Amino acid sequence: EIVLTQSPATLSLSPGERATLSCRASQSVSNYLAWYQQKPGQAPRLLIYDASNRATGIPARFSGSGSGADFTLTISSLEPEDFAVYYCQQRSNWPRTFGQGTKVEIK
């Protein structure tokens, strides 16, 4: 099973700042990685798929990069609605796995 390790566990930032979230895989997943956002009491929302493709309706301030085993989600300028938990997921191998999440909180 591929283990995805996200860092940091918590990121404390102010609105308008840049957020950089990391997801590292225990082995290469090529570019088969997605990022999700989850707010309290809500279902997850797909942000990025296949490492760098924004899902439908996702603002341009969200971008993904990386390949192999190291990936990054960048939020260029945090909006108030971006404070949430972010998860990465791989689709390279079965079973599919998620990272443990990074919480982006207001500083």
Add this chain to the structure above:
Amino acid sequence: EVQLLESGGGLVEPGGSLRLSCAASGFTFSNYAMSWVRQAPGKGLEWVSVISGSGMTTYFADSVKGRFTISRDNSKNTVYLQMNSPRAEDTALYYCAKDRGPGLTTFCDCWGQGTLVTVSS
């Protein structure tokens, strides 16, 4: 508008059984794989299972393999998760989710609101 509505959750005893349902609308159901993803209280996401659009192909997480089955009825636009011999660690909010496609990517672009399963005696 794509909508997914889960049902069937509740309290179940360890070793019992429970069937979750997810009714879909707003898209051509048979064209898309469907997944179940769960989230234990206060914890992260865990992928559980996926079924192809035709229903011919399924995959499971190791933690549920041999105990859970997934199926779908494309005439009813519904996907099911049959939970047999549930354990306390299966207690979670179970989400139904639509694959963005094509194929079994398991990258899900639409999610239901979840149905809560509690396994306890």
